[in-house]
Amino acid sequence: MKIIFFAKIRELIGKEEENIILPENIITVNDMVSFLKQYNKIYYNVFENYDFFIACDEELVDMDYNISKTKEIAIFPPVTGG
């Protein structure tokens, strides 16, 4: 799974993207977040202490969204455009 990061989240994670093979039991966004929190301390810190949004293939999604057909996941802070 390709995961990309933007803005403050990108700086906290320390990279622009990561390719991670998710286990088969990871079905939803919530599952993925739980998995990443155990994956390393950096993800744990981000998901525990910062506001974030998740987009699957360029669509904002909720935590119960099924990611089984998703090609690209983006994780980013609340937007501040305009």
Next chain:
Amino acid sequence: MIDIRIQSKGFNFEKEIKKFQKTKIDGAVVCFLGSVRDLESEEELKKLEIEYYPKMAKKVLKETAKKAFDKWNLSQCLIIHRFGKLNVNESIVLIITQTKHRKDAFRANEYIIDFLKINAPFWKKEHTNRKSYWVEQNKKDIDMSI
């Protein structure tokens, strides 16, 4: 016609409005121009950096313009949003809406900027004479869109 542009270079909003007037489809044209403002503190803003998620930003702006287009029966709609490092007073965003009646043009324009502020994946980082930090989302923007 819907025209969406995301670009690093500046734009001339007078030229863009004139293009709308030239086509003379409908009489009411409303323009919103957002610019980089200086900080209301002792710090001096050196640059405002705008980062964005290219594929999603274009998609969100297109969908937002399309919704406004259909809801207020627009004849034309232009959205330009810049990215990169900008100076104080430089333009960031331009929204032009055109329709038959002024109220619809105003409402459509306001809808687009309000929606964009809390949904389009752009992020601002302020570089001041003392430090650099990411701008936090303004709660007022969220309240205004509800």
